[in-house]
Amino acid sequence: MTKTINVHRRWGTLRTFGLLKGQPVFESKTGSKIGEVTDLCISNDGIVKGLLVKKGVFFKRSYFLDIQDVLSFGWDGVMIEENESLERLKTNPEYTLFHQHSLNGKMLISNSGESLGLLEDVYFHEELGTIVGYEITDGFFSDITEGKQIIQSEKPPAIGKDAIIVDVNHT
Known part of the structure; x- marks a missing residue:
């Protein structure tokens, strides 16, 4: 099971959502913990618009945090x-990765019609919110024997009801 941590490329810092999930969200003015990250909000054109944040003690409610309002994505928390x-x-x-209109587990297909696997995580550019890579799985045993694959794509995906179509640069 590979979870690449902050891949540095020509675009800047990339991060998988798997590293953000469950991280606390802090208010920089007061240092108060406001909630924790539970999901990504993704537009039809494959742009990360924001984060879903759960807030509350007993009755947790979901809130939207625009990616433009994030001051920084740290190793131990998100600052606003x-x-x-x-x-x-x-x-x-x-769309989200795990909640309503979930993309997790959806088939990833190349623009040439090749089935690539099932979506498990995304790599996104923190500052811009653009998705530039997809972590896919071919199943539990394949992940153990071959590891997970990362599909890179600089172009936005076409997200459909049954599959996600990506323009593949490298596999």
């Missing part, structure tokens, strides 16, 4: 300027 950056989630996001 103020609590007001979180918006109560009124409508369901277009």
Whole structure:
């Protein structure tokens, strides 16, 4: 099981969502923990628009945090300027990795029609929110014997009901 940590490339710092999930969100002005990251909000054109953050002690509610409102993605938490950056989630996001309209487990197909595997995680550029890589699985035993594959693509995917179509640069 490979989880690449912060891949440095010509685009800057990339991160997998797997490293962000469960991380606390802190307000930089007060140092208060506001909530924790539970999912990514992804647009139809494959751009990470923001994070889903759970907030509350007994009755946790989901909030949307625009990626532009994130001051920094640290190893131990996500920093935002103020609590007001979180918006109560009124409508369901277009896509998420794990919640409503989930992309996790969806078939990834190359633009030439080749089945690449099932989506398990995404690599995204923190500052821009662009997805530049996809971690895929061919199943448990394949992951153990061959490891997980990372598919790179600089172009936005076509997200459909049954599959995600990507323009493949390297496999």
